[in-house]
Amino acid sequence: MIKILLEKELRDIVSSTKFAITFGAAAILVILSFYVGIRNYEESTREFEAARAVNASNVASLTDWRQVQHKVFRKPQPLQVLVSGVTNDIGRTTEVRPQGELTLINSRYNVDPLFAVFRFLDLNFVVIIVFSLFAILFGYDAINGEKESGTLKLILSNSVSRADVVLSKLLGSFLALVVPLLVPILIGCLMLIGFGVPMSGTDWVQLALVIGGGLLCFGAFLMLSIMISASVTRSSASFLLSLVIWIFSVLIIPKGAVLVAAQAVDVPSLDGVEAQKRKFTLGQFDQRFQKMGEFLRADITRDETWSQRFVTFQDSLNKAYEKEREEYYRKLNEDWRNKKDHQERWAFALSRLSPTAVFQIAAMNLANTDVSLKHRYLEDLNRYQDEYAEFLRKKTGSSGGMQIVMRFSGQQGAQEEERKPLNPTELPEFAERGRTLGETISASFADLGLLALLNILFFVGAFVRFLRFDVR
Numbered sequence: 299m300i301k302i303l304l305e306k307e308l309r310d311i312v313s314s315t316k317f318a319i320t321f322g323a324a325a326i327l328v329i330l331s332f333y334v335g336i337r338n339y340e341e342s343t344r345e346f347e348a349a350r351a352v353n354a355s356n357v358a359s360l361t362d363w364r365q366v367q368h369k370v371f372r373k374p375q376p377l378q379v380l381v382s383g384v385t386n387d388i389g390r391t392t393e394v395r396p397q398g399e400l401t402l403i404n405s406r407y408n409v410d411p412l413f414a415v416f417r418f419l420d421l422n423f424v425v426i427i428v429f430s431l432f433a434i435l436f437g438y439d440a441i442n443g444e445k446e447s448g449t450l451k452l453i454l455s456n457s458v459s460r461a462d463v464v465l466s467k468l469l470g471s472f473l474a475l476v477v478p479l480l481v482p483i484l485i486g487c488l489m490l491i492g493f494g495v496p497m498s499g500t501d502w503v504q505l506a507l508v509i510g511g512g513l514l515c516f517g518a519f520l521m522l523s524i525m526i527s528a529s530v531t532r533s534s535a536s537f538l539l540s541l542v543i544w545i546f547s548v549l550i551i552p553k554g555a556v557l558v559a560a561q562a563v564d565v566p567s568l569d570g571v572e573a574q575k576r577k578f579t580l581g582q583f584d585q586r587f588q589k590m591g592e593f594l595r596a597d598i599t600r601d602e603t604w605s606q607r608f609v610t611f612q613d614s615l616n617k618a619y620e621k622e623r624e625e626y627y628r629k630l631n632e633d634w635r636n637k638k639d640h641q642e643r644w645a646f647a648l649s650r651l652s653p654t655a656v657f658q659i660a661a662m663n664l665a666n667t668d669v670s671l672k673h674r675y676l677e678d679l680n681r682y683q684d685e686y687a688e689f690l691r692k693k694t695g696s697s698g699g700m701q702i703v704m705r706f707s708g709q710q711g712a713q714e715e716e717r718k719p720l721n722p723t724e725l726p727e728f729a730e731r732g733r734t735l736g737e738t739i740s741a742s743f744a745d746l747g748l749l750a751l752l753n754i755l756f757f758v759g760a761f762v763r764f765l766r767f768d769v770r
Contacts, residue, residue: 300462307470311436320432325482327424332486334419335380336493342374349391354722361719363693368394368686370728372675376495377504381422383667392679396687397620399627400679402672422661425512426548426654430519436475437523438540439533440467441764446533451769464764468757471520476513483509500735504664507742514749515657521756528763547652555648563641571634578626582619589615642669653752660745666733678730685726
């Protein structure tokens with residue numbers, strides 16, 4: 299009997315006008331999100347290659363490594379344009395110096411402010427807005443709609459158990475809606491291959507998990523709306539209740555969680571932290587010039603080795619002050635990061651009351667576009683900074699930093715004759731380490747598990763509510 303009921307449910311949903319309209323709109327948006335993501339990736343890749351070429355050209359136009367203003371650029375990743383997360387909010391360009399704190403500039407939204415207004419159409423948006431609303435439209439009248447039309451009472455009068463009816467409703471609705479949604483997603487995946495997007499095996503696994511998480515989010519809203527339909531007599535009332543829950547889930551809970559966390563955990567502003575850093579650095583500059591003046595007054599001999607002694611003194615002075623500054627900056631950054639992490643944990647914990655927020659957190663972790671992306675990237679930059687500083691020491695014999703180099707005119711003329719254009723290929727290559735597949739899955743495992751648990755709870759809730767549902 300359950301097989302017959304399941305076939306009826308599938309046939310009723312697929313043959314309805316509501317299904318054709320909503321599925322057509324959802325399919326267009328899914329395919330469009332893949333297309334927009336592919337085009338954004340291609341554009342970002344062109345900008346990345348062009349920026350690298352300009353940087354190499356600037357280096358090749360110089361003759362002294364101490365004059366180089368070397369820049370590195372964040373390489374676009376395929377999944378980061380399909381699930382954008384915070385990748386467009388953080389800077390893509392960094393000027394690497396042998397010493398000092400590194401900063402990220404030129405975010406996508408800073409370069410293209412229009413995108414900051416309308417944001418990008420990506421899979422995350424399609425699942426959160428379209429899939430969840432799609433689920434509500436097909437689940438709000440699954441039970442009480444049958445009662446209002448009189449078919450539910452007719453079915454139960456034919457010696458059909460309530461368990462069979464509700465199981466056919468739950469499973470039929472899920473299969474009838476999920477399977478067709480996989481078709482445009484499959485088309486999108488074929489588009490990735492057709493346009494030549496370099497997806498690695500790891501990328502495909504992560505994308506599959508993002509899609510799986512999206513279907514779990516869709517299933518949670520579908521089961522929830524069916525549970526509400528089995529709890530409310532009239533379909534109009536269940537629609538309004540489902541819509542209110544959807545609004546809270548998509549719009550109110552995530553934003554409210556951020557506001558509550560901001561009130562619960564006080565985090566100093568970045569402007570305030572930067573002001574402290576500037577004040578400390580200016581104090582160091584005063585001390586540095588005072589030390590230099592003392593050296594010049596004490597060592598008045600201007601023999602052939604004086605220039606080298608002065609460079610050595612500056613180098614040792616730079617190292618001492620750089621170590622002091624790094625320690626001070628490290629403490630400030632660590633204090634800010636700890637408070638910010640605490641605030642984020644509060645915000646994420648509260649936002650997980652919403653299935654869409656749970657999916658969003660999981661999807662960003664799977665695509666490596668979560669809020670810790672900037673922190674991981676800065677760690678890669680700091681490692682590269684050490685390599686770059688060592689490279690400059692080998693090339694110039696100096697650790698970098700603020701230096702005043704004095705040469706005798708005869709020595710300077712001889713050195714100018716020997717100078718040749720720099721070779722940018724000698725620069726050490728910057729590579730992002732990122733997270734391994736295991737680390738990525740581990741970061742999203744709890745949220746994917748929570749989505750699965752919500753599906754089970756709402757499924758059981760709908761089952762229990764229907765067993766008590768008054769069909770009269």
